[in-house]
Amino acid sequence: MEKTEVMHALSNEGLSVNMEATVLYHIIPDKANEVHKGIGPNYEGVVVMPQFRSVVREVVAEYQAIDIYTEKRAVLENKVFEDASKRLKGKNIVVESVLFRNVELPQQLKNSIEEKKKAEQDSLRMEYILEKEKKEADRKRIEAQGISDANKIIANSLTSQYLTWYWISNLDKHNSVIYVPIGDNGMPMFKNVDSVRTDIVTNVTNSTG
Structure with a gap:
């Protein structure tokens, strides 16, 4: 019953x-x-x-x-x-x-309960925002550290000997080049011969005209 x-x-x-x-x-x-x-x-x-x-x-x-x-x-x-x-x-x-x-x-107790719930929700929301911002800050810090480490590795590897070898190894990729040693290490520079010839002709024409 x-x-x-x-x-x-x-x-x-x-x-x-x-x-x-x-x-x-x-x-x-x-x-x-x-x-x-x-x-x-x-x-x-x-x-x-x-x-x-x-x-x-x-x-x-x-x-x-x-x-x-x-x-x-x-x-x-x-x-x-x-x-x-x-x-x-x-x-x-x-x-x-x-x-x-x-x-x-009682109504006053109901009001207190609602206020407490709202405070708890606000607290949880703030914790979520802070945690999200912290994770984003950590991500950016890790990314920045990675970039910094990569730059250090690249900077340490770019010796004058390496740069000289790199430029010389790429000579065969250019149809016409002028090898111009500059500085103590003779670093090469590339210049298109046809472009140089055009510049010379232009200068001669201007001087005779």
């Missing part, structure tokens, strides 16, 4: 809590006649619900109002289940389960 009732209880901080409390129970089959004779047909109103209400109020008074509104509600339900089972066992009644629903808290 199932019975649901809207109950009013006070938390351990004296706040009023309203909720729907449901109890599922049954009479021990072979004790049914004894229950009907000893308690009467209205055993629910005479024994079950009075005991159930009493247990609910006693248990709620041990906790804060917020506990009934959060995941701790299951703890309270289990406590009520255990205590009610002990009290009704002697009456040959077995409690199957207890359930709290539609819990209503």
Whole structure:
């Protein structure tokens, strides 16, 4: 059998809590006649619900109002289940389960809960932003370090001997070049011969004209 009732209880901080409390129970089959004779047909109103209400109020008074509104509600339900089972066992009644629903808290407590949730969400959002920025900064730092290391390697490898070898090894890629040693190491430079010839002709023409 199932019975649901809207109950009013006070938390351990004296706040009023309203909720729907449901109890599922049954009479021990072979004790049914004894229950009907000893308690009467209205055993629910005479024994079950009075005991159930009493247990609910006693248990709620041990906790804060917020506990009934959060995941701790299951703890309270289990406590009520255990205590009610002990009290009704002697009456040959077995409690199957207890359930709290539609819990209503005082408005000021509701406001506090909403403010707390908003603060937690803002905090999580800020942590996410900071973590994202930190990762981006780390990425840029690693990238910059990689570029710096690469530049150092390149700079250390660009010796005059290497540059000379590199230029000479590329001479065969040019159809016409002029090898002009400059500096102490004789670094070569490339110049298109046709371009040089054109420059000379142009200069001669201008001087004779």
